[in-house]
Amino acid sequence: MSFTAIIPARLASTRLPNKPLADIGGKPMVVRTAEQVGQSAAQSIYVATDSQQVIDAIQPYGIPHLLTRADHPTGTDRLAEAVDLLGLKDDEIVVNVQGDEPLIAPELINAIASHLQQHPNAAIATIATPFNHDADFFNPNHVKVVCNLTGHALYFSRAPIPWARDAMQQHPNLMAPNLGALHHIGIYAYRASFLRQFPHLVRGPLEKHESLEQLRALENGFSICVYQIPQAPAQGVDTPADLDKVREIFQNRL
Incomplete structure (x- = not known):
């Protein structure tokens, strides 16, 4: 299995400014993330950033980097530029690991790349896990996904889906028994050919209303x-x- 891992890192976080540079056990967060990704089967790893500060922080650790434009509306648009800068072939697989994932399991990175490889008709692979708590299911910050019988996404939403009409009409604040609701985990694998097309796709009403860029793929x-x-x-x-x-966690490890 061959794939490239790209770690987008930008400083403009509203909830945690300069997040990629936050110190974790003596190293910037983005470096900790890159070290985890480095334990995966990725053939190449790059940090893609629009910030010279991030580049200056990672250079002492020898992590390859790409300086991208600062005007990208989404992280996927930044990946599209990275694919062109690297000259990747259309059939190559790119795994996107956000720079704020210093605990990500290397096995999970391998698994998502393999999953896309095993589904040649898919442009993207992503991850989901069952909801175990009612409050999380009803929280709009926890994105839900529903799938068809072959395991492909039908829709992503901030709303509680699927909605069990009868059971949840009686108990609207409780997940119905055996609902099988899935929590979307924002780790993605892409085909390079799709990333090249993404910036040119129409941004539809579903993406605009939900503020979920993966809906652009489904809408198109x-x-x-x-x-x-x-x-x-x-x-x-x-x-x-x-x-x-x-x-x-890192302090306990050290």
């Missing part, structure tokens, strides 16, 4: 295969509280 007729895992992976870093937890 591309297929997304979903790799299901039994439990959620280690969390990324979105908030200062998340950062404190991850720092504690």
